[in-house]
Amino acid sequence: MEKTFAMNDGTKIRSNSALTPYFLKGYYYVFRAFKFIIISLKVLAYGIFHPSVIFNFLFGVVTEIAEFHKRCGGRVRNFREAALYRDLTAAVRFFKSNCFNADFGTIRPMEAQVLAAVAAHLRPKTVFEMGTYTGFSTLHLIENTPPDTVIYTLDLPQDKAEIVLRNDLHEAHRDIKNINLNARRHFDAAREGGRVVELFGDTMTFDFSPYYGKIDFVFIDANHSYLYVKSDTENALRMLSARGVILWHDYDFIHPGVFKLINEIARDKRIYYIERTRYALYIKNAEGVRP
Ligand SMILES: C[S@@+](CC[C@H](N)C(=O)[O-])C[C@H]1O[C@@H](n2cnc3c(N)ncnc32)[C@H](O)[C@@H]1O
Structure with a gap:
């Protein structure tokens, strides 16, 4: 029998199976993770021929670490x-x-x-x-x-x-x-x-x-x-x-x-x-x- 399920964002779906919302959520996250891996590989491949991209990326990472460091310790x-x-x-x-x-x-x-x-x-x-x-x-x-x-x-x-x-x-x-x-x-x-x-x-x-x-x-x-x-x-x-x-x-x-x-x-x-x-x-x- 078809039932209505509420999703996290308040929208509703109709389905025969109680597993459908979990399946949709899982699909969403697996798809995102897969995309992330593909994009990372593309950036890496591009970076081998354009090192400045990798430099900018590492610069961003270092900046984030610095930011985190400031928040975590000290009296400032x-x-x-x-x-x-x-x-x-x-x-x-x-x-x-x-x-x-x-x-x-x-x-x-x-x-x-x-x-x-x-x-x-x-x-x-x-x-x-x-x-x-x-x-x-x-x-x-x-x-x-x-x-x-x-x-x-x-x-x-x-x-x-x-x-x-x-x-x-x-x-x-x-x-x-x-x-x-x-x-x-x-x-x-x-x-x-x-x-x-x-x-x-x-x-x-x-x-x-x-x-x-x-x-x-x-x-x-x-x-x-x-x-x-x-x-x-x-x-x-x-x-x-x-x-x-x-x-x-x-x-x-x-x-x-x-x-x-x-x-x-x-x-x-x-x-x-x-x-x-x-x-x-x-x-x-x-x-x-x-x-
Ligand atoms: C990071 S740059 C300044 C950048 C600038 N505030 C900006 O954002 O456009 C540092 C400057 O400090 C100057 N500097 C370094 N040692 C100095 C010193 N002992 N006395 C005066 N200026 C100095 C350098 O010549 C350089 O031009």
Whole structure:
């Protein structure tokens, strides 16, 4: 006799056998698993002739592991717990971002969007960026802050011969080995009419004192060795204004110096990680109140 069976999604089927819903479910999952295996084999075969596909795939896997690692351990909190996150999501706005200029060595497209969103929301009067490179991140800061915001961006001198890193760690030197300091910048400081101030020097020896207490938003993405990030962070904390925010790039296990430093300062400062990115974030005026 025909009966009616309810499926998981609320739809109904009519059948003579009570086994039909199980059969349909089993068929669905076996078919999906089979498809997955076929697609994986196709990707593998394609990857043998196009290694960049495999590289991108492995990069994705490493990114997922890094994400999982951050969630599982440490004292760094999820940005979703922050009032700033709630404000950002409550005011649904769209930001300016151009993901096509992302390159090896710059922030990724999703990170560019997050940088744009945070900058637009904070409306900082002053921004200090450590690590200009092609200016991809600088461009996002320029395009997403008010017209009277002043953006300082610091990088090493463009002539590599002039560079003598004070901290002679192998790690610090290795970090800049592949950087093309003459890479074309995505912004034209002259055209920005004083809004963007390009600075050149080593963050370890640069004199940050004129900026103490004056910067609303610091973006740290220069040398990734532990001693450099530590020194950059100390300088960033000194530069912060009362409403200041620090954003670090490369908080993941691929950059052990940044990872170690952020986990250390999270012992007595409330630091957030931002999902799907390699950012860590500190909000000065959110100190003291632990939910
Ligand atoms: C990862 S890139 C920055 C990318 C950029 N923020 C973006 O997303 O478009 C790092 C930059 O930091 C610079 N850098 C490395 N060591 C530095 C140091 N000791 N002082 C200043 N800049 C440094 C490098 O020259 C390089 O341009």
